[in-house]
Amino acid sequence: MVDAHRTFVIVGAGLAGAKAAETLRAEGFTGRVILIGDERDHPYERPPLSKGYLGGKEERDSVFVHERPWYAGADVELHLGQPVTVLDRYAKTVQLGDNTVIHYDKLLLATGSEPRRLDVPGTDLVGVHHLRRLAHADRLRNVLAALGRDNGHLVIAGGGWIGLEVAAAARG
Secondary structure, eight states, rough: OOTTTTTEEOOOOOOHHHHHHHHHTTOOSSSSSEEEEEESSSBSSSSGGGGTTTTSSSOOGGGBBOOOOHHHHTEEEEEEEEEEEEEEETTEEETTOOOOOOEEEEEEEEEOOOOOOOOOOTTTSSOOOOSSSHHHHHHHHHHHHHHHHHHHOOOOOSSSHHHHHHHHHHHH
8 A cells, every 4th residue: 555654743642642643544544653651651532531430430440541551453553651742844744852863754632631730839739630631630530439438528629521520429
């Protein structure tokens, strides 16, 4: 095929990145597919973090887009725990945190967004949590379980979808 010697790099190993890699293979792309993410976990969906997983109704493995062997079977190279530190669009390269340089023919940026954090004193104290990553959900799930046993209290700053889902998980 014409694309067998081409490299498609996807920066962002979340749901969008994993589904883009899946779609490339499903549509017949035969070149290299490289999926890069700054987290060590393989791609997962974020919505279950504040729903079933956080509330204890689903197991940790339920959040992953694909089981780990899928990536090897689909010939998708994973570079996890490596942020992209330099993007050179003229040279068509990305540089990872460990200084590895990867050339690409096509590039997809699928990094998502970060929640806005409160800019007030005390947000760096022990017991203050954010929910964006799987590691955050792991810690918060343990906190909610302990609060439930101890009949503790919880303050949630933010009344958006995530805040309300965390409140529902806490009540559960």
